[in-house]
Amino acid sequence: MTYNHLTISELSFIQNFWNQGVKAYIVAKTLKRSAETIYPVFRFLYAGNSISEYYENYRANKSRSGRKPIVLPNDELEYIKEKVSLGWTPDTIIGRNEKHISCSMRMLYRIFKCSKDLDVTSLPMKGKRHPNGYVERRGKAGRLGRTLLKRHQDYPNYHNEFGHLEADTIQGKNHHGAVMTLVEWKSKAVIILNTRHKTDKAIFEKLDALLSVTPKGLFKSITFDNGKEFSKWKD
Structure with missing residues (x-):
């Protein structure tokens, strides 16, 4: 289940309701939110803090969440660069399994696109599925067999x-x-x-x-x- 964090607009409404003395469960119904989402904000305000401080704390905690980026060891990076120079693609490098690589094929493509250690333009297709201007013009025969x-x-x-x-x-x-x-x-x-x-x-x-x-x-x-x-x- 996806959780939607409180927006700045919702936090402003919560502070206004809190200043007016409106109960937290009523605020939750008004904003169509769970009461468990509203009560922590109320407790933070009751402790003498401001809504801007609550939002800054949220941003600081958010920056520490999520998966940490994968950093490949130097020996694996050198192996990948060597094979790419020979015309290999990431799926070939992972599929041949000549050397253990600490990530999956899809993750290796992402590393090429985001990392400074590997250059996506060094790949045969420059990281693209089709060359520029590619349009599929060939006729199809429909489904010929099994799925x-x-x-x-x-x-x-x-x-x-x-x-x-x-x-x-x-x-x-x-x-x-x-x-x-x-x-x-x-x-x-x-x-x-x-x-x-x-x-x-x-x-x-x-x-x-x-x-x-x-x-x-x-x-x-x-x-x-x-x-x-x-x-x-x-x-």
């Missing part, structure tokens, strides 16, 4: 075990050529297949060729988006 909820029901250890691929396609400049990327979720290892064309037939043929030469059971699942080029996945 992500169904995937997690079928594979409850999806985030902790090896063998789950996430597939996507990349179109070449001026629509010349295309490749399909298969990213293993846990290790962030990438398989790149030159499909030449961004069609469902080309995608299916390359994927079938890959799976025919890999050990059975190595890959447990492949997650596609709703692009039309993946419409033959059921085959």
Whole structure:
């Protein structure tokens, strides 16, 4: 349950009511607040203090609340800078787990954006999800198969075990050529297949060729988006 702190306007009303001798429970009903919220202010005023002092105390206590910022050790910072210089992203650094990092992937992105030790502009996408001016123009095929909820029901250890691929396609400049990327979720290892064309037939043929030469059971699942080029996945 979220607690809304008293505003300056409400504190002014409380002081005026207190000066007029209005009871605290009546003030609570008038302001539509809990009586437990009003009584501490009344007790503070009865002790000979002013409402401005109450507000300053509140601000001082507020500044000490909340989670303390995460400060990464120097060895972890140096490791992160080294990998970023090689083109790694925070999710790759955390996912590969070559070295223990004292925060999650999302927190590492926040540290890049807020910390002076790590520069967000050094990331491949400068901390952005898409480049400037990006507009999704590619047609969609609607929902082609199961939802992500169904995937997690079928594979409850999806985030902790090896063998789950996430597939996507990349179109070449001026629509010349295309490749399909298969990213293993846990290790962030990438398989790149030159499909030449961004069609469902080309995608299916390359994927079938890959799976025919890999050990059975190595890959447990492949997650596609709703692009039309993946419409033959059921085959």
